[in-house]
Amino acid sequence: MNVQQTNGLTIVPLAVSGFGATIIGLAPDNITTAQKKIVREAYERHHGLLCFEFENLLLADDLHTLTGIFGDNEFAPGLINGIGKKAIDGEENITIDDQVAALRNKGRDPYLAFIGNVDPNTLKVKPTDQKFYGEWEWHTDMSYIQVPPTFSLLHARIVPPTGGNTGFCSQVMAAASLPDDLRSEISTLNIKHDSTYTSSGSLRPGMSVPASPIEAPGHVHPVLRATPCGPALFLGRRTNAYVVGLPLDESEDLLNRLWSHATQKRFQYHHNWRVGQVVAWDNRMMLHMRHPVDETAARFMWRTQTKGEAVQAVTA
Ligand SMILES: [Fe+2]
Numbered sequence: 001m002n003v004q005q006t007n008g009l010t011i012v013p014l015a016v017s018g019f020g021a022t023i024i025g026l027a028p029d030n031i032t033t034a035q036k037k038i039v040r041e042a043y044e045r046h047h048g049l050l051c052f053e054f055e056n057l058l059l060a061d062d063l064h065t066l067t068g069i070f071g072d073n074e075f076a077p078g079l080i081n082g083i084g085k086k087a088i089d090g091e092e093n094i095t096i097d098d099q100v101a102a103l104r105n106k107g108r109d110p111y112l113a114f115i116g117n118v119d120p121n122t123l124k125v126k127p128t129d130q131k132f133y134g135e136w137e138w139h140t141d142m143s144y145i146q147v148p149p150t151f152s153l154l155h156a157r158i159v160p161p162t163g164g165n166t167g168f169c170s171q172v173m174a175a176a177s178l179p180d181d182l183r184s185e186i187s188t189l190n191i192k193h194d195s196t197y198t199s200s201g202s203l204r205p206g207m208s209v210p211a212s213p214i215e216a217p218g219h220v221h222p223v224l225r226a227t228p229c230g231p232a233l234f235l236g237r238r239t240n241a242y243v244v245g246l247p248l249d250e251s252e253d254l255l256n257r258l259w260s261h262a263t264q265k266r267f268q269y270h271h272n273w274r275v276g277q278v279v280a281w282d283n284r285m286m287l288h289m290r291h292p293v294d295e296t297a298a299r300f301m302w303r304t305q306t307k308g309e310a311v312q313a314v315t316a
Contacts, residue, residue: 004042006038007032007034007035007038008025008035009023009024009025009026009035009038009039010023010024010025011023011024011038011042012024013046014046014049014051014269016269017168017170017268017269018047018170018173018266018267019046019047019048019049019168019170019172019173019269019286020046020047020049020050020051020168020269021042021045021046021049021050021051022050022051022052022053023039023042023050023051023052023053024053026039026052026054026066028054028058028059028062028063028065028066029059029062031065031066031069036069039069040069040070043070043280043282044228044229047170047172047173047229047282047285047286048170048172048227048229048281048282048284048285048286049168049170049269049279049280049281049282049285049286050279050280050281051271051277051278051279052066052277052278052279052280053274053276053277054276054277054278055276056276057155057157057275057276058155058276058278058302060109060111060112060302063112063153063155063278063302063304064111064304066153066278066280067111067151067153067280067304067305067306068306070150070151070153070280070282070306071150071151071306071307072306072307073111073304073305073306073307074111074149074304074305074306074307074308075096075100075110075111076110076111076112076113076303076304076305077113077141077142077149077305078113079096079099079100079103079110111304112302112303112304113302113303113304114300114301114302114303115154115299115300115301115302115303116158116298116299116300116301117293117295117298117299117300118158118298118299118300120300123158123298123300124298125295125296125297125298127295127296128295130200130201130295132201133199133200133201133290133292134197134198134199134200134201134237134239135199135200135201135289135290136289136290136291136292137237137238137239137289138167138169138237138238138259138262138263138287138288138289139199139236139237139287139288139289140234140235140236140237140283140286140287140288141199141283141288141305142283143193143219143221143234143236143237143283144193144194144195144217144218144219144236145195145219146219146310147307147308147309147310147311148283148308148311149283149305149306149307149308150282150283150284150305150306150307150308150309151280151281151282151283151305151306152280152281152283152288152303152304152305153278153279153280153281153303153304153305154166154278154279154301154302154303155277155278155301155302155303155304156273156274156275156276156277156278156301157275157300157301157302158275158298158299158300159273159274159275159299160293160294160297160298160299161294161297162293162294162297163291163292163293163294163297164273164290164291164292164293164299165270165271165272165273165290165291166270166271166273166279166288166289166290166291167268167269167270167271167288167289167290167291168268168269168270168271168281168286168287168288169262169263169267169268169269169286169287169288169289170267170268170269170285170286171232171233171234171235171262171267171285171286171287172227172229172230172231172232172285172286173266173267174232174233174261174262174263174264174267175224175230175231175232175233176230176231177261178233178261179261182257182258182261183224185254186223186224186254186258187224187314189222189223189243189244189245189246189254190220190221190222190223190243190244190245191220191221191222191223191234191235191236191241191242191243191244191255192213192216192218192219192220192241192242192243192244193218193219193220193221193236193237193241194210194213194216194217194218194236194237194239194240194241194242195207195216195217195218195219196208196209196210196216196217196218196239196240197239197240210240212248213240213241213242213248213251213252214242214248214251216240216242218240220244221234221236221311222234222311222312222313222314223235223243223258224313224314225284225311225312225313225314226312226313226314226315227282227284227285229285231314232284232285232286233258233262234284234311235255235258235259235262235287238255238259241255243255262287263287270291283308284311
């Protein structure tokens, strides 16, 4: 294992996968310019997945500083996806600027999303009888919009005793090992990424179940996208996906073959959380999912993201 020690940081490749590394030694309120450069280099060397060890919970501003190493800080998903519930109940057609101002007036941070099953104010578990969560499926966050956020970061604040691990699946590794016939079959194809359902698996407000994936709303992206670490499969989510231009049965068959290849165990890493950790991942390069958890046990994370970039197709 090639451990790197530099500028007060120790960078340890994840032992159980071909991608990702742990970074130890960063002081969240005092990250030096040299350390930021090292973190950026580490993310490319380790193909877009970094786990930061911190002794204590982070302040929101410190998480925003850490997020800013990876790109321009982006508002939380509810503000930018333009789909479904607005930040202020009952108000339609409100601009993002107005939403941000309204949130700030309420003392809320527009860059921060709360993940988990607790009330963010009381940290008490919110009872649920929900049986399925879209987070359990492999997916890429917000791939149904034109310019999906590039990096997502999660900061663990309350971790349940068991379950709730986050899986990552390298789509750079998946693309590199595509069989030649499958690679040439998809080289010029695009997938429509469905926006019907939320990550919790429920219909977005105003959406209805599409008659077929052909009719499902969502943005179209190339199947193979260019990334700083090479070509990556960009599949989004299996539900209601559609390969543009193909008859539905051929689209379903091709997607089944692609997903079967893309989600092999050899491309996966499953992260077992500890309180205080931050995991940052590049949505261009990997799928992720969350393992089920006992919904009576508290789980609470902060989530941030960076602004995206136009999805670039791989050129031959
Ligand atoms: Fe997600």
